[in-house]
Amino acid sequence: MTRATSRISTDVDFERDGFQTGTLRVPHSHDRSAYGHIAIPVAVLKRGTGPTVLLTGGNHGDEYEGPIALAKLVRRLPALAISGRLIVIPALNFPAHMNGSRTSPIDKGNLNRMFPGARDGTPTQMIAHYVETILLPMADLALDLHAGGASMNHLPTLLASPPPDEERQGLYRRLVEGFGAPNVMIANLLGEDRTFAAAAERQGKLFLCGEFGGFGTCDPTGLAIVEDGIERLLTTVGLLPEHPAPEPRPGRLLRVEGERHYVFAPCPGLFEPAFRLGDDVSEGQLAGRIHDPHAPWRDAVELHFRGSGVAVCVRSFTHVQPGDCVVHLAADTNWT
Template sequence: MSNLPSLIATDVDFDRPGFQTGTLRLPWSHDTSAYGHVPIPLAVLNAGTGPTVLLTGGNHGDEYEGPVALMKLLQRLPSMTIRGRLIVIPALNFPAFINGSRTSPIDRGNLNRLFPGARNGQPTEMIAHYVETELLPRADIVIDLHAGGASFDHLPTLLASPPPHGEQRTRYFELVRAFGAPNTMIMDLLGEDRTFAAAAERHGKLFLCGEFGGHAGCDAANLAIVEQGLDRMLHQLGVTFETSVPRAAATRFLRVEGARHYVYSPLAGVFEPAFALGDEVREGQLAGRLFDPHRPWQAPQDIHFRGDGTVMCLRTFARVEPGDCIALLASETHAD
């Protein structure tokens, strides 16, 4: 990663007191705009002493509960009294968000697989580099809001990356319980280290994200979970002072336990599921049948679960290719 400053610029002064709106100017020189840029909207409310909370959505452009919750928060920011600083970016991968796609239409970049990014890279790499070099050093707590997008539906779940021990771990679980999502899942990304979560961990920041729905829609019930969770978490941090914050319900803790909790398609075809979102399943149980559309007379291939657990997310597209993830399971666990 280059030690030179990011090529992304902004007129927002992160250190200036008060409320500001503006854009991050992502350079993009192309056939019809030689000196152009992509403006990525953001807002900052700075009240001085206190924690800095970075709130982002639209890391993937077809996930909407987070961006909508943050756009609604932006409506409130000018009238809010806070302690510390809020940096709010409703759609971090803005080209993907405007396109309604998981990846950027400019360079096909999946932002959540490109950290630490590259100063002189493609536009999506430049966004990751800006977050890594400019935003993460300023933040104390990072909250990145996701959903399943077009290809997945996901139970409303906070994804936790708790520090291993000590006071930071205790504080982290206080925030998790304050958010009060129905489910909190300790992820196993099978060694993936190019994510926003991995970047935040490298910087020693408290990082929370979540999956709140899918189908590339905006579910009202899941949106309410996000909005109320953010309000409770900001209150727990001492950033806000509202007395009418609704009480958090108890969250159910779960853990993804390696490859056995993932279900992948071995072949191309059409998948018929034998389970539903939220089902409790057992190792060896039928997950579904895979049909070959080119040989419809051929018996389908049975696919079985390789572990016990709750179905946390499932693929929304029936058409699959080899290696497509069909479902993700998790087992109940304890916060400690």
């Protein structure tokens, strides 16, 4: 008997031509459902020959621009004249999405810190494993849509992970400029290798991500950027051959330069920012103050920026604990 690559099954056939909807079935046996599974909605459109593009949202369950944009796209799929294959999963960590939380209510799993996952792990680990071992090998390009969730707010920004090989760097840049986000950031996750981006790199796949809002809401501006960007990206990659090629939009290219671009709370209290999202700030400038609610007569603790750049992400919760990121920056850069 051959051991299945993944414990997750599906009722869609990724190789069949035409439009299909169904679910990814994540085994989940618990007190109220002995033989149950978690059903994650998926849509597939395959016509002719061409690239395979994987579109996902809801990696974190309190981020909504991606799931809403992809749900709207799914309803348009039957009418799209594509050349290739499109796999759309509006809410990848479905339990977290339905719970409106960053992490899964079932196992507290943060999907974007779970890769490469585990075949026989928790539900969130199984989802990560399925993406890395089943979905990514099929894809030529993957786009994972994010926002700041409840705890953060982001400038609308496409996150770039340029491939290491020079042969594909030109194509990658065309895809980035094809998407046309107002900001493009080459991210530095301080060595974190448990992300979707890291999984795509291990599989040798072209990968784009993005942050398009925050505060646990659906931002109309961010949603419009996402919807337009998806259409432009699918045209640029050749999946919509009948559409006119979009005019490249380079966007403001930024880079996160390690820990000096992050500001963390050193103590508990109430954080008062001294900047606004999108401000250009300088090294040494006041970033904010932390006030002690138990001793309001004490002087506030002042935090200062350790680097210069634009404030691309700010904490939305005023209450902070030691180690909470309250803001991070990115600096103007170039592709070389």
